[in-house]
Structure formats: structure tokens, C-alpha cells
Amino acid sequence: MDLEVRHLRVLCAIADAGSLTRAAAALGTTQPGLSAQLRRIEAMLGGVLFARGRAGVVATPFGELVLDRARSVLPGVDGLIADTARMARRMSVCDRVRVGSVGAPLLGRLVLAVKALLPEAEVTARCQHSPVTLLDELAADRLEAAVLGDHPGRRLPHRDGVVLHPLATEPVFALLPAAHPLARLDEVPLAALLDEDWAVPRPDGDGTREYWSSECAAAGRRPYSPYEAEGRPLVELVRAGLAVSLCQATFVEVPGTAVRPLAGNPLWYRHVLAWHRDGPLARHGDEILRRLTAGYEETCAATPAYARWRARHDRRGTP
Known part of the structure; x- marks a missing residue:
């Protein structure tokens, strides 16, 4: 023996x-x-x-x-x-591809890209609020690719075997009730928002709440945040006129809300495509990236507030 x-x-x-x-x-x-x-x-x-x-x-x-x-x-x-x-x-024929996304506008584009490149594969998708959770699932081979996001000074952590490729960096915008006086402005001073009640996401691994808070403190003071919510509940608090918040520039206005740029562009958000270095999508990474970038540009053009902002600003200065 x-x-x-x-x-x-x-x-x-x-x-x-x-x-x-x-x-x-x-x-x-x-x-x-x-x-x-x-x-x-x-x-x-x-x-x-x-x-x-x-x-x-x-x-x-x-x-x-x-x-x-x-x-x-x-x-x-x-x-x-x-x-x-x-x-x-x-090396084997891939018959199932699992993808994920944070609350960003690119999940549909990612699924379409995978289906086009691997037409025989079954594609499944799931969303998470925290990009770090998705990053850990990529590292553990529970996902093949994901759309993630982070902020300046709070970049996504490294994970062995996971490739991170930036897609686009965009400003963070104000999310307001449609009837709010600040909604009449073309650009909203961050300091003016600090006089309002805020709805904010819960603390999580992506550091969004902490990033917002630190940048607001630099503008004068931290926001008063009686409401902790994310996704649809956060939007409903804003639409009801109970709070203001922040959102991605590509956020689509829903009735009762208004999306406006922040004056001076003090906050930024970065979209990131991630895939496993040894996974079935590794050899398609560049093509998926190209398709998602084209899809992002189409999304920007179809988002009025962001399209107007892009027409007025030189984007070469983004972080």
C-alpha cells in the first residue's frame, strides 16, 4: 500500500x-x-x-x-x-455561462455578447448590490464574467485569476423629486443637496456610501440620511418627495424623478468588466469588451441628462 x-x-x-x-x-x-x-x-x-x-x-x-x-x-x-x-x-466545450452584474445598465449587453459568441451555451445571470461579492464569486469559479463598478480611491480589490478591465468612467448625478426646486437647474451644487434629507444605500463592500459621505464632507458637511435603501425602494423615496439621492449618469429617469448633473463633477463612478483568466470567456474577453463599450455608448446617447452633459464637457479629463 x-x-x-x-x-x-x-x-x-x-x-x-x-x-x-x-x-x-x-x-x-x-x-x-x-x-x-x-x-x-x-x-x-x-x-x-x-x-x-x-x-x-x-x-x-x-x-x-x-x-x-x-x-x-x-x-x-x-x-x-x-x-x-x-x-x-x-479547453472543453462550454455549455453553460454564468454572468453577474451590479446595478448598472450593461447586464443585458453582456448576456447578448456571450450569446453571440457562444450560441450553443446556456447563459444565466444574477445581480448583486455589492461588486465585491461578485468578484469573490468570479474568483471561486461560480461566475464566468461580471459587470462591476467602483469609485476613485476605492478601487476593486485584486483577486487571483480575475481580470479587471475598465469600461467607462462617468460622473455621479443628483437624483431629485421632479417637483423639487433644484430640478429646475441645469447643474446642481452638491452643497445645495446637503440641506435636504437623503436616501442612501446601506454600507457595503463597494464603498459607495462611504465615498458619497467623504466627498460631501469635503463640500461642507455630511448629508443627513434618515433613509437607507437601494434600487426601487430608494427611487420610490425620492419620487415621493421624501429625499434626494445620487445616481449613475446612465440612470433612466422614471416619472416623478429628475436626474441632474452635479456642478463641478465632484463624484465619479467606473464601470468595470471582469472575467476569470482561465474561464471559457477568457479568449473572448476583447470582443466582449468591444461589444459592451459600443452598448455603453448607445445607452449614453439614449439617456437625455447624460447625453446633454457629454455634449457640454470634454471627457478626456475624467479620472
């Missing part, structure tokens, strides 16, 4: 649990079966690995040597398994 990787995992499980009974439960086996397996491993290696006692088991000096080597070997083995699995998926 030769020593196998699974034997090293068993030894580490016993050491971590400190008890054969607890280790057996964690491994999904019985305590007598695990004891017999441990005896066979000890016979292979030629020494006693654990001292048994009433309180459980403790590694012997010989066992400590084996455990040190096992714990140095297993991460490399796990990495090899994960890397080869990702490469095998990349």
Missing part, C-alpha cells in the same frame, strides 16, 4: 480535530474505520503518529514531522487540482 494524498488529508483532519471521533465526523466516516485507517498509515510510515489519551489525540514528535510535511505539500496539490480543473474547463 502506497502513501496517497488522501492519507495526508486524514492525518491533518485528525490533528485539527484533536480527536478521532470528531475527525471521523468531519470526514464522514466512523471512528473504528478511521482508527483502522490510521493504523495502516502508521504502519506504512514506520512510526506512531498520535498519542491517544482521555482528552483525545496529540501528535508525537514523529507525527509532528509528518504533519509539517503534509501541510507544506497539500496547498500545492490543491493548487494543482484547481488550476488543471480550470484549464480543462477552458
